[in-house]
Amino acid sequence: MTDTVTFASYGTFLPSVDSTSFGEATPTTTTDADSRTSSSSTATLTASASDVSPTSVATSTDFTAAHPYPTKSVSYAQVLGNGVSAQVAQIPWNTFANSNFDALCPSHDCIKDCQNYTRLFEEVPYFLNNSFQTYGKSIDGKPPDTTLFGVCSNLANINTGISEALTSQSIESYFPLQRQQEVDQVSSSIASCLASTCDFSREPQNCVAACNMPLLYSNGSTTNLTAVTACLSMICGNTCGLPYANQDVMGVGVLVSYVIQAVLIIACAIALIATALYYTFRSREKDLSLSENSQRGLEGFLAAQCYFTIALEIAAICSSPSDIDPLNGYALLSVAITGFLCPAFTLMLLHSRGCRTKYGAGLTLVSYILATFVFWTLYANLSRHLGSTTGSDEALRELYKIPTCGGSSAIALCPQSIGNDPLDYLAGFYNQGSIPNLRTMPLLWGWTTLILILLASNQARYLFGPQNSPGQTRLQSTWALVVRILAHPIALLVACTLFGLSLGYQAEMLRKYSGSDVIDWDGWSFGQVVAVVVFAQPVADYLHLLLRDHLEQRKASKRQVDPQTKGSYVAVSQAATPNVRPSSGLSTPSMQKHHTHSPSNSSLYAPRAVSPQSPLVSSRTY
Known part of the structure; x- marks a missing residue:
């Protein structure tokens, strides 16, 4: 059974259980005063972020009055629960004595190295040969190696052990006893980094009870290890410790528009493939060209796609893809893929039914060129993260730039402290640990480029080349054969499957x-709303065309059933004069004098004078 612990009024939480919301930790109701405390502390940190010293307190110090802290210390095992490495707790002396201090403290002064906050708040500090997957982890049941953060958070205890002669002479050289003031500065900076990370999170009111300076920096001199462990569990145990990424690059509206675009393309492809296969296997000779409405609708959809993707690619270029961070670079890669993949798919569907639009092809080419530039610029920039563990590290530093964390954040400690990385998918992407990864992405560009070359050649052949001329060269004949093969429904099915x-x-x-x-799923800003409604126009136009044709067909059908709406013909009774043919119906208002509805060369309905000896007995319309 997993142990739980209650921190003040925050409620019960399970630190070792991953969740997607702080709310799953059963928080208690937060008062307005609590929210004001967190907001004011965040505002204070933001206002003075440029000149915060390592010893300054970055969060509110008034939290003690509103939230009494537990007077009884909680054991480390109770706080962490099951299956989490014990790197923040007091380090056993036998483990500590066997640590590789040459790698942990390359300057041979651990107190000095602990003040290198950029190195301290890293997933794997440089000069250490550990991997992202093993650093701070227990391997084959062995105790985990001591981490740099484990050493720095235990400086006060280490100094106590040295003063009590519990360590060897070689270890004492790494921890000068006369540097106690600097030890206090390190303890204050660690507490300030954790508290600031909480303040910058998207729900600071839910972690401030465990991550605040008075609790983390107990007695104003030492690090409260139990509080540090609890704070890391709160921040790292779910994704609410993260801020939102750049919403202009990949906001909720842009993401929804991608989904709408993909659904529309797939729906069009399924409809075209199903129709082609039906008439092919039924051996029916039928012209598979698109109707006028379908062609206009698909061309309008292609134009909307291209204008949307061209705008996205221009915005991506303005975002400096050559030096963007790995997190936003990951999002921009998806933007670049959309720019060349989706318009090419739609253009191929048009060509498969003989619709060769020069306007749509031109827009597709512009979108492809811009997307190609963005894609390969991003690829060159992000390829340096291939096979390394720095991608997630750099992304975290971009999300939080907290001075007391060395420009990073306490979230960088999550993998080594509780074994959870909120951005672990980035490590898989850059280390080929997942199917979508950076090394395989050029395959999508290569496939799209091949299709566009075929489509451009096909369009050029119909615009400039001879059509079935008897003097065709071998190359032209071969190309015509290739076009016929590619136009087969099976080839269309294969191409659509790959797309x-x-x-x-x-x-x-x-x-x-x-x-x-x-x-931010609630971040429906002006730009996000515009991104969603981009594809409403071509869909509305297509529906309007269908509705207009439907109404015209109904009107035409009604005219055929009820011809009185347009006039009538007068018929002569055949009883008295069988040789008399139908008259021209001169009494009809819509008819011109001496003319009939029939053409002048028609013998059946040619005008003929009515004999005076044949009186009109009756008349009827037909």
């Missing part, structure tokens, strides 16, 4: 991105 797999590849990228909970 569908490419869209699925991109969908998996977006799923992992949204699953990391860095998208």
Whole structure:
């Protein structure tokens, strides 16, 4: 049974259980005063972020009066629960004595190295040969190695052990006893980093009870290890410790528009494939060209796609893809894929039915060129993270730039402290640990480029080349054969399947991105709303065309059933004069004098004078 612990009024939580919301930790109701406390502390930190010293307190110190802290210390095992490494707790001396201090403290002064906050708040500090998967972890049941953060958070206890002669002479050289003031500065900075990370999170009111300076920096001199452990469990145990990523790059509206676009493309492809296969296997000779409405609707959809993606690619270029961070670079890669993949898919569907639109092809080419530039610029920038563990590290530093954390945040400690990384999907992407990864992404670009070359050649052939001329060269004949093969419904099915797999590849990228909970699902800003309604126009136009044709067909059908709406013909009774043919119906208001509805060369309905010896007995319309 997993142990639980109650911190003040926050409620019961299970630190070792992953969740997607602080709310799953059963928080108690937060008062207005609590919210004001957190807000004011965040505002204070933001206002003075540029000149915060390592010893300054970055969060509110008035929390003690509103929230009494537990007077009884809680054991480390109770706080962490099951299956979590014990790196923040007091380090056993036998483990500590066997630590590799040459790698942990390359300057041979651990107190000095602990003040290098950029190195301290890293997933794997440089000069250490551990991997992201093993650093701070228990391997094969062995105790985990001591981490740099484990050493720095225990400086006060280490000094106590040295003063009590519990360590060897070689270890004492790494911890000068006369540096007690600097030890206090390190303890204060660790507490300030954790408290600031909580303040910058999306729900600071839910972690401030465990992550505040008076509790983390107990007695104003030492690090409260139990409180540090509890704070890390609160921040790292779910994704609410993260801020939202750049919503302009991948906000909720942009993400929804991707889904709408993909659904519309797949629906069009299924309809065209089903129709082609039906008439092919039924051996029916039928012209498979698109109707006028379908062609206009698909061309309008292609134009909307291109204008949308061109705008996205221009915005991506303005975001400096050559030096963007790995997290936002991951999102921009999806933007680039959309720019060349989706318009090419739609253009291929048009060509499969003989619709060769120069306007749509031109827009597709512009979108492809811009997307290609963005894609390869991003690839060159992000490829340096291939096979390394720095991608997630750099992304975290971009999310939080807290001075007391060395420009990073306490979330970088999550993998080594509780074994959870809120951005672990980035490590899989850059280390080829998942199906969507950076090394396989050029396959999507290569497939799209091949299709566009075929489509451009086909369009150029019909615009400039001879059509079935008797003097065709061998190359032209071969190309005509290739076109006929590609026009077969089976070839269309294969091509659409590959495009569908490419869209699925991109969908998996977006799923992992949204699953990391860095998208603000309530962030419906002006730009996000505009992004969603982009595809409303072509859909509305197509529906309007269908409705207009339906109404015209109904009107035409009604005219055929009820011809009195347009006039009548007068018929002569055949009883008295069998040789008399139908008259021209001169009494009809819509008829011109001496003319009939029939053409002048018609013998059946040619005008003929009515004999005076044949009186009109009756008349009827037909």
